[in-house]
Amino acid sequence: MPAVKTDKLTKVYSSPLGFQKVLAVDGLTIQIEQGEVFGLLGPNGSGKTTTMKLLLGLLFPTKGTAEVLGRPAGDVATKQRIGFLPEESYLYRFLNAEETLDFYGRLFEIPRRERRERAARLIRMVGLEHARKRALKGYSKGMARRIGLAQALINDPELIFLDEPTSGLDPIGSREIKDLILDLKRQGKTVVLCSHLLADVQDVCDRIAILDRGQLKVVGPVSELISIKDLTNITARGLAPAAVDGVKAAVKNSGGEVVSVDHPTTTLEELFLKVIGKK
Numbered sequence: 001m002p003a004v005k006t007d008k009l010t011k012v013y014s015s016p017l018g019f020q021k022v023l024a025v026d027g028l029t030i031q032i033e034q035g036e037v038f039g040l041l042g043p044n045g046s047g048k049t050t051t052m053k054l055l056l057g058l059l060f061p062t063k064g065t066a067e068v069l070g071r072p073a074g075d076v077a078t079k080q081r082i083g084f085l086p087e088e089s090y091l092y093r094f095l096n097a098e099e100t101l102d103f104y105g106r107l108f109e110i111p112r113r114e115r116r117e118r119a120a121r122l123i124r125m126v127g128l129e130h131a132r133k134r135a136l137k138g139y140s141k142g143m144a145r146r147i148g149l150a151q152a153l154i155n156d157p158e159l160i161f162l163d164e165p166t167s168g169l170d171p172i173g174s175r176e177i178k179d180l181i182l183d184l185k186r187q188g189k190t191v192v193l194c195s196h197l198l199a200d201v202q203d204v205c206d207r208i209a210i211l212d213r214g215q216l217k218v219v220g221p222v223s224e225l226i227s228i229k230d231l232t233n234i235t236a237r238g239l240a241p242a243a244v245d246g247v248k249a250a251v252k253n254s255g256g257e258v259v260s261v262d263h264p265t266t267t268l269e270e271l272f273l274k275v276i277g278k279k
Contacts, residue, residue, distance in 0.1 A: 001070045003159050003190040004032035004055060008064035011050050011214075024050040026214035027064065032207075034158075037181060037191045039201040039222075042211035043276055048194045049087070051211070052161055055192075056084060069159060080108065083157035087164045087194075089148030093137035097128050097147050100136065101154050108155040115154075122150035127176060141168030149177065153184075160184065162193040166200050178204050202226070202268040212276045226271050227263040235259040 011025040025047040032038045042048050053059040055066055057074020066073035069081055091100055098119055105115035123132050126146040131139065136147065145168050152160060165181070166174040174197075181191055181204045195201050201208060202222060209219040218225065234248060237257045251258055 001034070002031045002067075003034045003036075003069060004030070004038075004192065005067045006030050006055075006064065007066075009051070009054060009061055009066050010063040011047075011054060011059060012062040023214050025054065025061075025211075028211075028214075028216055030209055030216065030219060032190065032192060034190050035185065035188050036206040037185050037193070037204050039205035039208035040192060040194045040211070041198070041201065041208055041272060045213070046211040046276075047214040048211055049163065050214075052163060052192070052194060056082070056161060080155065081158045083152035083155065083160040085145075085148050085152040085160075085162045085165055087167070089144055089151070091136055091144070091148065091151065094135055096135055097123050097132045097150070100147060101150060104151050104154045110155070118154060118156070119150075122153055125153075125180065126150045127173070142170065142173050145169060145177075146173070149180070157189070159190045159192070162191060164195055165193060166195065166197055174200060198268040198272055208268070210272060210275045217275045218271075222268065223265075226265045226268055228266055229263055231264050233260070233262055233264050 006028050009025055009028040010023075013022040013024055015021070028047075028051060040048050040051060050059065054061055055068055055073050057068075057079070060074075068075070069078050071078045092103070095103065101119035101122060102115055105118065110118065123129055126149055128143065128146050128150070131143060136144065139147065145165065149162070149165060152162070162181070166177050169177060178200060181193070184191055185206075191204075193201070193205070205222050207219065207221050208225065210217045234251070235258075236251050237259050238255065240254055240256075242254075248258060
């Protein structure tokens with residue numbers, strides 16, 4: 001059973017007066033497997049956030065269907081198994097980190113002792129032990145992202161939606177969050193993330209989908225999509241300088257060892273600009 005499956009998912013927004021309609025998502029058909037990190041990319045207005053809200057049941061589709069963890073998107077029982085970090089976390093500013101996680105743990109009816117153990121573990125995981133007693137109103141944007149991520153994980157979800165998870169973080173914090181995403185994958189969890197930081201996506205995602213004006217333009221494994229098929233790299237060991245320009249046969253004849261033969265890659269940024277027609 002896939003973690004997420006959509007079939008011709010479509011969302012049309014109407015203006016308040018009904019004069020103009022906006023096609024936000026146009027016939028989206030994708031499948032996200034359990035245990036993978038999936039990136040949802042696209043320029044502003046491409047339908048990424050709308051797609052995420054449709055999968056979370058925060059919006060209703062105009063046409064098409066969406067299933068999450070084997071149930072229709074928005075199913076109340078299924079939401080117990082989902083974590084969500086929005087682009088802007090709206091948390092209670094006068095609570096501290098421990099109180100915030102305790103509050104959300106209560107919403108999931110987690111027993112008190114387990115709730116406290118999870119909160120302590122998550123605070124350590126996101127690097128906020130030094131500020132666990134500080135009110136959230138005193139947090140920087142990067143710290144707010146960290147506690148928001150901890151809140152998204154308080155119910156130990158199977159499927160986690162992350163919208164711009166590294167926004168506001170310095171390079172060290174960004175690396176820590178990416179390592180955390182990879183650790184969630186190792187635990188068997190499914191992660192769906194949106195990000196404008198394409199290098200971050202390239203570091204952690206197994207597969208990506210690029211949307212433009214509500215339409216799916218490309219989907220597939222990152223390694224395959226950024227591979228340059230008409231070029232070949234040969235990495236060799238033990239070659240004499242005169243043999244550097246030789247072909248594979250010359251490498252063997254000169255006593256060298258062919259370590260690998262593969263395709264060089266472009267970057268996810270280059271692929272993104274090419275797909276949406278900006279290059």
